[in-house]
Amino acid sequence: MPADIAISSERRLAGRHGALGDAIFRGLTLGFAGLVLVVLAGVIASLVVGALPALKQFGLGFLTTESWNPVTEKFGALAPVYGTLVTSAIAMIIGIPVAFGIALFITELCPNWLKRPLSIMIELLAAIPSIIYGIWGLFVLAPFVQAHIEPALIDTLGAVPGIGMLFEGPPLGIGVLTAGFILAIMVLPFISAVMRDVFETVPSVLRESTYALGATTTEVVWRVVLPYARIGVFGGILLGLGRALGETMAVTFVIGNSHHIHASLLQPGTTISAALANEFTEAVGDLYLSSLIALGLILFVITFIVLALAKLLLIKLEKQAGG
Amino acid sequence: MQLYERRRLTNWLVIGLSMVATAFGLLWLALVLGTLLIDGIGAVGPTLFTQMTPPPGSTGGLLNAIAGSLAMTVIATLIGTPTGILAGTFLAEYARGSRIGEAVRFVNDILLSAPSIIVGLFVYEAMVIRMGHFSAWAGAVALAIIMVPVVVRTTEDMLRLVPSPLREAAAALGAPKWKVVVMVTYRAAMQGMVTGVLLAIARISGETAPLLFTALNNQFWSSDLNAPMANLPVVIFQFAMSPYADWQVLAWGGALLITAAILLLNITARVLAAWSSFKP
Numbered sequence: 001m002p003a004d005i006a007i008s009s010e011r012r013l014a015g016r017h018g019a020l021g022d023a024i025f026r027g028l029t030l031g032f033a034g035l036v037l038v039v040l041a042g043v044i045a046s047l048v049v050g051a052l053p054a055l056k057q058f059g060l061g062f063l064t065t066e067s068w069n070p071v072t073e074k075f076g077a078l079a080p081v082y083g084t085l086v087t088s089a090i091a092m093i094i095g096i097p098v099a100f101g102i103a104l105f106i107t108e109l110c111p112n113w114l115k116r117p118l119s120i121m122i123e124l125l126a127a128i129p130s131i132i133y134g135i136w137g138l139f140v141l142a143p144f145v146q147a148h149i150e151p152a153l154i155d156t157l158g159a160v161p162g163i164g165m166l167f168e169g170p171p172l173g174i175g176v177l178t179a180g181f182i183l184a185i186m187v188l189p190f191i192s193a194v195m196r197d198v199f200e201t202v203p204s205v206l207r208e209s210t211y212a213l214g215a216t217t218t219e220v221v222w223r224v225v226l227p228y229a230r231i232g233v234f235g236g237i238l239l240g241l242g243r244a245l246g247e248t249m250a251v252t253f254v255i256g257n258s259h260h261i262h263a264s265l266l267q268p269g270t271t272i273s274a275a276l277a278n279e280f281t282e283a284v285g286d287l288y289l290s291s292l293i294a295l296g297l298i299l300f301v302i303t304f305i306v307l308a309l310a311k312l313l314l315i316k317l318e319k320q321a322g323g
Numbered sequence: 324m325q326l327y328e329r330r331r332l333t334n335w336l337v338i339g340l341s342m343v344a345t346a347f348g349l350l351w352l353a354l355v356l357g358t359l360l361i362d363g364i365g366a367v368g369p370t371l372f373t374q375m376t377p378p379p380g381s382t383g384g385l386l387n388a389i390a391g392s393l394a395m396t397v398i399a400t401l402i403g404t405p406t407g408i409l410a411g412t413f414l415a416e417y418a419r420g421s422r423i424g425e426a427v428r429f430v431n432d433i434l435l436s437a438p439s440i441i442v443g444l445f446v447y448e449a450m451v452i453r454m455g456h457f458s459a460w461a462g463a464v465a466l467a468i469i470m471v472p473v474v475v476r477t478t479e480d481m482l483r484l485v486p487s488p489l490r491e492a493a494a495a496l497g498a499p500k501w502k503v504v505v506m507v508t509y510r511a512a513m514q515g516m517v518t519g520v521l522l523a524i525a526r527i528s529g530e531t532a533p534l535l536f537t538a539l540n541n542q543f544w545s546s547d548l549n550a551p552m553a554n555l556p557v558v559i560f561q562f563a564m565s566p567y568a569d570w571q572v573l574a575w576g577g578a579l580l581i582t583a584a585i586l587l588l589n590i591t592a593r594v595l596a597a598w599s600s601f602k603p
Contacts, residue, residue, distance in 0.1 A: 018499030025501035029413035032406050033427045036475065039468055040430045043441060046448035101344025109338060118345070120593065125352050127589050128582060129529020131556050135563045135578050136355050139362075139571075185351045192348070216334035239436060246438020248532040249560065273440045273532070280447075280536050296444045300437070307433045315429075 047300055050293035053286060062294060068259035068275075070284070075291035077298055079259045083176060083269040084299065087251060088244040090180025090265070095187045095244075096237055102188070103195035108217055108225070119196065126189035134253030137182045138174075142254055145181070146173025150266055153177075168264040172256070177265040179255040183247055187240035194236025198229040198317065232317045238310035246303050248273035272299040356582070363579025366572045371580075375544055376558055379567040385577050387544045391552040395459055395538060396528055398548075399466035403527075404520050406467070407474025414475065415482035416504055428479075435472040442468050443533035451537060459545075459552035462538025466527040473526055477519025481512040518592045525588035529581050531556035555581055 054075065055062060065076020106118055150171030158167040202225050210220045226233065256268020257278050270278075272295045283289045370384045377383025410427065418424025446465040451457055485508050493503040509516070539551040540558060555577045562574035 018502070021501045022499050025504070026413075026417055029409045029417060030423075032409035033413040033418070033423070033475075035406060036410055036427050036431050036434065036471065039445075039471075040434065042449060043437075043445045046445050047441070050444070050448050098344045098347055101341040102348050104337075105341040105345045109341065121352060122348055124586070124589065125348065127525060127585055128352075128355060129531070129556070129585065131529060131531045131559055132355065132359065132578050132582055135559060135574060136358055138563060140354070140358050188348055188351075216330055218334040218337040219330070221337075242436050246436075246440065248438065248440045249556075252560075253563070273438060276440050276444070277532060277535055280444075281539065293444060293448070296441055300441050303436075303438055303441075304433060307436050308429075311429060311432050 043300065047293060047297040051290060051297045054290035054294040057287060058291075062291075063298075066259070066261055070288050073285065073287050075288070077272075077291075077295055079261050080270050080272040080275045080295055081298060082261050083179075083255065084245055084271040084273070084302075086176055086265070086269070087180040087183055087255070087271055088241060090177065091183035091187055091244040092237070092241060094181065094184035095191060095240060098184070099188050099191035099195060099236075099240070100233075102192040103199055104221055106192075106196050107199040108221060119193075122189050122192060124189075125185065126193075130186065130247060130249040133182055133186055133250035137178065137250060137254040141182065142173035142178050144173075145178050146171050150177070154266070165263045166265050169262070169266050171266060172268065174254055174256040174268055175266050176255065176262075176269045179251045179269075179271070180265075182250045182254060183244045186247060186250060187244050190243055191236050191240035194239060194314075195229075195233055198232030198236065199225055201232070201317075202228045231313050231320070235310045235313035235317065238306050238313065242303050242307040242310060245306065246273060246299060248277050252277045272296070359575070359579050359582055362575040366576025367579060371573075371576050376542055376553060376562075376573070377569070378542075379565065379570055382569070383573070385555065385558065385573060385580070387541065387553040388555045388558040388577065389580070391459065391538070391541070391545070392528065392555040394546075394548070395463045395466060395534075395552065395554060396524060398460075398463035399470055399527055400520070400524055402464065402467040403470035403474060403523065407471045407520075407523070408478050408516065410471070411475040411478025412482065412504060414479040416500075416508070431472050431475050434468075435476060438532075439469055439530055440532035440535075443536050446533065447536040454549075456549075457537060457539035457551040459538050459548040459550065462534045462552065462554065463548075465533035465537045466530060469530060469533060470523045470527050473523035474519055477522065478512075478516055481515030481519065482508055484515065485511045514595050514598055518596045521588050521592040521595070525585045525592070528588070529556060529585055531560055535560075 058065065058075065062075070062077050063081070064078055065074070066078040067074045067076050068079060069075070102122060106115055106122075110118060150167075150173065153167045154169075154171060158164050206224050206228065207220055210224045215223070251271050252274040255270055255274050257270050257274060258268040259270055259275070262269065276292055276296060280289075280292050283292055370382065371386075372384060372389065373386055374382070374384035375387045376385060410431075414424055414428055414431075418427070442465050446461050446468070450461040450464060454461070489507055489511060490503050493507045494500070498506070534554055534557050538554055538557070540561060541551045541553040543553075545552050559574045559577045559581070562570035562577070565571065
């Protein structure tokens with residue numbers, strides 16, 4: 001009997017210990033999860049505080065001024081913002097169709113044994129760090145573009161009225177077009193991975209019944225797979241865009257870092273991230289530094305919106321697949 | 324018949340184009356890796372690992388940069404891994420369907436793709452300015468911040484793959500929840516979680532942008548974590564952008580080293596994932 005009591009009180013004690021342990025462990029995990037939110041809050045707060053002097057000095061005109069002059073301390077974000085948007089646009093124009101082609105090949109055409117190795121190889125493109133793309137772009141791609149691609153573009157498209165102004169000037173190799181092209185290669189794996197995943201969520205019954213009606217592969221993809229997966233495809237594209245907008249090192253190597261806006265894509269330009277990478281540690285003066293941080297704030301706001309939209313679309317898709 | 328021909332032609336055209344697209348993607352992988360191997364292998368030799376980064380015009384290696392990168396990656400991993408695993412545990416075990424869980428998951432996924440240079444700016448404002456100088460600590464913290472979202476994501480995914488009956492069986496034996504998580508769920512998901520950590524290390528070992536304004540760079544050997552420290556990515560950046568041929572050769576050597584390390588980590592992670600007991 002005393003032994004029984006001993007056991008049961010020990011049990012109760014153990015139970016209470018368990019409850020305490022549970023509370024501690026839950027609190028611990030909650031605390032670290034909260035840290036993720038703290039980091040985001042910290043990023044926003046530090047960018048806003050850092051950008052404040054520049055925003056006070058220049059106001060909204062900061063967004064519409066092209067001048068970037070450390071000597072007279074006149075700073076405007078127009079050229080880097082323009083460069084960021086244009087390089088990302090080029091990346092999307094090249095990247096989306098290619099990523100779509102890859103996803104289509106992997107999900108619909110490629111034999112089963114090849115699927116995994118092929119997916120892994122495309123994913124390795126995403127594993128290569130951006131500094132490697134940068135050094136490769138500077139020493140290999142840029143000279144090639146200068147010698148072969150840009151002269152051809154100047155001779156053909158440069159002569160076309162209207163869009164000709166996009167391809168004017170001497171072939172430098174270094175410039176907006178080369179930067180956009182490298183970005184395209186870098187966002188390929190992200191977009192095609194999402195596309196592949198959403199294509200695979202399309203029920204086989206839908207595919208099979210369309211094939212049974214005599215549709216070709218193209219028609220199945222165009223009329224059944226793509227409409228079914230369109231939300232996810234759009235989400236994947238936005239995810240890729242978010243990457244392209246913030247990509248730093250690869251762009252810094254090949255864009256040429258000029259704070260002037262040229263109509264021609266063959267001329268050097270700059271992006272927000274490239275300006276930060278190049279000038280931040282050399283910036284003298286509080287206003288200069290603050291202007292650079294304001295650039296960072298603009299970049300953060302743009303990418304946040306794009307990525308949040310991508311995430312919302314993909315969540316919607318998940319719910320649709322689950323429900 | 325004409326319609327049939329046209330459809331068949333379109334079909335072949337699209338199939339052809341998608342093959343071209345795939346070949347286009349693989350071409351760049353081959354080109355980048357090929358160039359790295361050809362241009363980098365010449366720089367790899369014993370001096371690369373035994374000598375410091377040289378001033379232009381003299382011979383040297385990357386020893387201080389390699390050591391600095393290793394040190395900062397190790398510290399970042401030591402900070403990032405427990406943080407990420409515990410946060411991921413909260414999402415998978417305690418927050419299913421809850422508001423705060425959804426918020427953390429949403430923010431985490433955004434941080435996962437957020438520009439890494441922004442993290443650099445944040446750590447600059449939060450640490451470098453406060454401390455008054457660039458330091459290896461700041462670099463390591465910046466890398467840890469980039470690492471955490473990756474670990475959170477994979478940990479949550481892997482824990483969710485563990486079948487509930489395992490948890491229920493352990494709970495039925497009277498184990499408190501924390502013991503169930505630590506001794507049953509973690510063990511079952513171990514390979515997957517290790518894979519996630521390896522991929523996160525691979526992700527940070529090539530990161531350059533967040534180190535530019537945190538760890539800066541250092542021409543010399545330094546073991547002081549409170550001072551600027553050399554690291555491979557920033558050295559590659561500086562040397563490659565320089566006009567000196569011998570610096571450029573070293574940059575290629577460093578690039579080859581980093582890429583080899585990252586590919587190795589990726590392959591190890593994939594092999595581990597293939598062994599893992601619960602497949603996604």
